[in-house]
Amino acid sequence: DQQVKQNSPSLSVQEGRISILNCDYTNSMFDYFLWYKKYPAEGPTFLISISSIKDKNEDGRFTVFLNKSAKHLSLHIVPSQPGDSAVYFCAASKETSGSRLTFGEGTQLTVNP
Amino acid sequence: GAGVSQSPRYKVAKRGQDVALRCDPISGHVSLFWYQQALGQGPEFLTYFQNEAQLDKSGLPSDRFFAERPEGSVSTLKIQRTQQEDSAVYLCASSPGQRNQPQHFGDGTRLSIL
Numbered sequence: 001d002q003q004v005k006q007n008s009p010s011l012s013v014q015e016g017r018i019s020i021l022n023c024d025y026t027n028s029m030f031d032y033f034l035w036y037k038k039y040p041a042e043g044p045t046f047l048i049s050i051s052s053i054k055d056k057n058e059d060g061r062f063t064v065f066l067n068k069s070a071k072h073l074s075l076h077i078v079p080s081q082p083g084d085s086a087v088y089f090c091a092a093s094k095e096t097s098g099s100r101l102t103f104g105e106g107t108q109l110t111v112n113p
Numbered sequence: 114g115a116g117v118s119q120s121p122r123y124k125v126a127k128r129g130q131d132v133a134l135r136c137d138p139i140s141g142h143v144s145l146f147w148y149q150q151a152l153g154q155g156p157e158f159l160t161y162f163q164n165e166a167q168l169d170k171s172g173l174p175s176d177r178f179f180a181e182r183p184e185g186s187v188s189t190l191k192i193q194r195t196q197q198e199d200s201a202v203y204l205c206a207s208s209p210g211q212r213n214q215p216q217h218f219g220d221g222t223r224l225s226i227l
Contacts, residue, residue, distance in 0.1 A: 043218035100169060103156050
């Protein structure tokens with residue numbers, strides 16, 4: 001039972017353009033959502049998060065949007081840079097579970113110069 | 114260092130051997146988590162500590178897996194009688210423990226069982 005899904009295994013964009021990574025979830029009890037970025041042979045690095053009481057959170061070039069009715073969130077990166085090339089994981093948690101994270105399968109983003 | 118530290122970075126063991134993986138969380142972080150990541154997949158939850166108390170071990174795949182955090186700081190994940198399907202990257206994460214605080218991950222231990 002995959003409760004968090006990232007349906008695009010890969011995404012390729014041109015430097016300077018917008019990257020949009022998508023994530024869907026099925027468990028309506030999730031109330032906190034995060035995006036992590038992962039380079040090869042390193043652990044996931046926290047990027048940005050959003051609580052279920054909000055529908056948007058912005059941090060520099062990164063914006064996360066949450067649509068609770070659709071159980072969908074997305075990460076926008078503007079403008080995209082070659083250094084953004086990495087695997088991006090969407091994760092979700094519910095407070096009642098001690099904040100354990102449920103991850104999607106990841107999306108490989110490639111930003112071409 | 115300021116981050117989560119895991120050791121060893123790589124571990125190769127023969128099937129049937131026992132292994133121990135270590136995690137040093139960020140100083141002062143109350144919550145500590147272990148995850149298992151198979152190739153091409155997202156991390157999957159194994160177990161969770163709040164200080165020294167193991168509050169959730171529902172993700173441990175079998176009774177061959179055991180984790181401890183005796184003094185509420187360093188944690189060890191032990192796998193007994195290893196099998197080939199145990200080959201994965203084992204990630205440790207810590208967080209301050211307050212609501213809606215992100216977890217910060219170490220670089221993981223890549224375990225290969227021959």
